[in-house]
Amino acid sequence: MKKIALTIMEQLTPKYIQVSRIEFEGPEIAIYVRNPKALAEHPEVAKEIAKKLKKRIVIRTDPSVRRSEKETIEVIKNLVPPEAGIKEIKFDHVLGEVIIKAEKVGLVYGKGQSIYNKVLAETGWRMNVVRIPPVDPKDLSTLNKIIDYMLSQSSYRLEFLRSSGERIHRGVIFENRYVRITALGGFMEVGRSAILIETSESKILLDVGINPSGIGYNLYPRLDIDQLNLEELDAVVVTHAHLDHIGLVPYLFKYGYRGPVYATKPTRDLMVLLLLDLLDIMQRSGQKPPYTQQEVKKMILHTIPLDYGEVTDIAPDMKLTFYNAGHILGSAIAHIHIGEGLHNIVYTGDFKFGRTRLLDKAHTEFPRVETLIMESTYGDRDQPRRDEAELELISVISKTIARRGKVLIPVMAVGRAQEILLVLVDALRKKLLPPETKIYIDGSIKEVTAIHLTYPELLSAQVRARILRGENPFDHENIVRVEGRQMREDIAKSDEPGVILATAGMLTGGPSVEYLRLLAPDPRNVLVFVSYQAKGTLGRRILDGEREITMVDEEGKPQLVRIQMEVKSIDGFSGHSDRRQLLAFLANMKPKPKNIILNHGEPQSIHALAETIRRRARHLGLPEDIRVYTPTILDTLHIAGVA
Amino acid sequence: MKKIALTIMEQLTPKYIQVSRIEFEGPEIAIYVRNPKALAEHPEVAKEIAKKLKKRIVIRTDPSVRRSEKETIEVIKNLVPPEAGIKEIKFDHVLGEVIIKAEKVGLVYGKGQSIYNKVLAETGWRMNVVRIPPVDPKDLSTLNKIIDYMLSQSSYRLEFLRSSGERIHRGVIFENRYVRITALGGFMEVGRSAILIETSESKILLDVGINPSGIGYNLYPRLDIDQLNLEELDAVVVTHAHLDHIGLVPYLFKYGYRGPVYATKPTRDLMVLLLLDLLDIMQRSGQKPPYTQQEVKKMILHTIPLDYGEVTDIAPDMKLTFYNAGHILGSAIAHIHIGEGLHNIVYTGDFKFGRTRLLDKAHTEFPRVETLIMESTYGDRDQPRRDEAELELISVISKTIARRGKVLIPVMAVGRAQEILLVLVDALRKKLLPPETKIYIDGSIKEVTAIHLTYPELLSAQVRARILRGENPFDHENIVRVEGRQMREDIAKSDEPGVILATAGMLTGGPSVEYLRLLAPDPRNVLVFVSYQAKGTLGRRILDGEREITMVDEEGKPQLVRIQMEVKSIDGFSGHSDRRQLLAFLANMKPKPKNIILNHGEPQSIHALAETIRRRARHLGLPEDIRVYTPTILDTLHIAGVA
């Protein structure tokens, strides 16, 4: 620390910037300055420091040079054009940030950050602008809660950043003697994803999910081994906001973890929303949740958001970089660089190597890769083409509406819901569906969609362009938001046809299960699966042919439900790569890995994929002696280091 | 503890035995009694307790009822016949044991333990009789040192036994959630054998060897991973006294280990002898040993000797049983029973499934087995028949002697040395060699041979019978013991032919290397390898064709030695099972394992053996879905428990 501070103060910053002190703040080095004007006028100085030190730099102003709130608001209002649509301005006195909620983020920052730099120079405050999309304000309630909570706990957060910063930069004690990967969950199965990466220096977790269908030990990843000691844990890296990857993150805080959680910004927001929603559903259905809102709040304060492509120190011998995974909003492929070139791991998380309406396809180029950990959900089968899938969906809906039935589409709140909404809105606009077709959406879909509108820069070019034009591509006048049990029953009982999008996507609880019970007896209705149904879930059981199901009615009594509605599964909408896309990802990947570890798939998918990769290694451009590993839970692989 | 004590005192022991207290002493439950007479007269009481509790029982007398040393010696002298040849009587007042060194152990104990029981009843002292073979007393010096040292540290030892007893019986806290095996050394290689067995309750090490040829990290097994915490280690199990299995045991004590080391009695004795010898050689050759005599002494005090077939609690959820491995004196196959039937592991250590002159072949029947960890040294090749090998050796010696050359046979002090001695002595007796053929033995061979004579009951029927008749089957009038450098040089320079047996067996140091330097230039001489030469050793390099070697001369100067003596390798003497024997062991094994983990072999041996086992699974009577694992260092396999 001292060495870095001296270097910065004596060699890297010109005297006129007036550096008052240097602090570690999480993965960043914070430089406190007394002359923000000089720095704003010479932005190249900060860039130069970051480049020289190979560290992330944040510039903070000394509190003594910050102007009053009133004066600062005045400066901002004078500089930012009214079209920017500023809704709210708040001040974080601890971090020296002014948080601005606005409709057009770009207009607030100004061209080439010009307004940002002027505000900093004149007031000493750094602007942090959050996009407020044009939606029903209650759809933004979780987002607003996160912002307000972080603001209220600003001192705690600064302290956390300082202590984790010290830890990250603690310096390497041992040589790099080993890199080991332990399968804690989501190996030879889909669900409860969790991977331990361990070196002689540090330990990190990649994802900490729950099993949507699990019971007992199967529900959680195996955090119970001695090898994983929460006090020794340096970081938790979260690839995307699906419960099978994030469901147990707050649990770590319950058991004493106080380190950072790295995620993209949208993953953080979606994660909070989904976890609070999960707690809510568990409480209402009488289940005992493994943690409370308190731990979700701790998690918020300990989450460090990262942008794609941002190289970040997360342990003395590890750097993390996220890349787009194309799976859902904010989903990331994690690249981990270990020990000055010793080893590089790419963990795909869930990924889609194919364009969807919503997202660009997954990134394939990395600075270096020796070991690839790859999901294998569809390792044994191809999926139909996307346009065929859309045609089939529209045709099923049309037929059902013609016979005055209802279409129930269980969807995960994040990802599939938005994709299907885009398809349906498009079909309505193109009049491929009868103009009176109502689309009911239930569960947290609306709020999740609002979060999508907050991050247009992460969506596909087409969707982004429409959002930036001020449109809401997920909305249509025929869309009806459903709230409460009574409304559900009314919809189910009415004679009007319609399409219902409801969570959970695998019928593991939530409104989709309520609709199923109400709609099951009528053969005019249809249940349409558009996503992967994990083993053990109700969705999978029905897909596998089960037609008599015991469910709980409104009064909590068990009831035998006979499924007489039609059951359909339309493949091709998946957010996962199918077999062809998995192989294409390998063929396109640069550079090629030496080891491939397959996870996130049922045994037959994983074995089939392993076989295919070995057989086609040369054709895929992989080394001919490629090692393909198919570990099971609690196995540990030693992938690098000395023998 | 309290529960067990109450059960013993109130239900299992008749009042007249007068139990004064109950203690855990290592794996045993010690019952202290005030009326040894009653117990000696009712030996069935102790047996009954052991059976009921499924624990090992040791009976100790209350110090208050023990008679004086003088009176006790009187009683013993009156009861034991003079032919027993008592040499020495010592008293251990802490443990209440009288240690008797004698020529004929059986005569001291009496028929059916009759004298033992009488001495106990009349004096309150338990006899512990040690066999003193008729050899040069200096060959017994290590043995005597062990006995004397243990006696002098009797209080420490009792305290250690008590504390480790408490720990072993600490009770199971967690359910049995996992059983994991981690490769620390000796996987895909021969050398530095070490295996970590880990459950949710406990952790044990199987063997802790060094690599005879290693440098840097390769020298030691990988004890540097966080998963292995010496404070959490419950036990060290040692299968046999070869340096690649025991070389680093004292190192554990240097770094704070204070738990038990389980080994057979001869393994303990040989281990001490070899480790002290190793320290000596390292010091004399200027190497820095990884530990000192102090740690070897600590190891002696912490070693708990076990007989073959004795089921012993070594952790709250683990029972250990040793079985004959047929490899060297005292070598054991370790059977580990985990968690009331959850899982059973058989670790072969080094084993010979074939009779040798010295030992019976390895045991094949076990109460239960799910996972077999098997050595694979000769997994890819068969060895010639033993009688052919003997004929070849005799013929090579005869030819060399005829041309007035010398035969240098590098041997490991333990195992091969005694086998070859038996062959040579037999050949001399049968006049297959010229009557004047001198056999020089150098290194610790003599002392090791004396230890063999101490444990006739563990040797083959033929050798045992001769020893019990008072013969020394390893001795002959032509055998000359060599001591010191000068004598070596004289032998080398003299024009007399002869056979030299010298350690180390792989030319990694010791007198064999000195002889090599002296004998190498003369083409009349021959170097004969009779055992496995590990990768990286000088032995292996010469075997692979290297003929110019840099060696250090008497004055410590490097010297280029050109090997012009003949080099021969005679296969068939190995103490390891060859390919045929490895497969025969599997075919004979009862019951059959579900998992086989291969270790202790070079990659080509292990891969070949894995292939053969998979292909012949049905033919070997193994389950057709047998899983054969070939892990590399630092891999961990999860072999049992919940998913």
Ligand SMILES: [Zn+2]
């Ligand atoms: Zn996902």
Ligand SMILES: [Zn+2]
């Ligand atoms: Zn997933």
Ligand SMILES: [Zn+2]
């Ligand atoms: Zn630990």
Ligand SMILES: [Zn+2]
């Ligand atoms: Zn051995």
Ligand SMILES: [Zn+2]
């Ligand atoms: Zn060995």
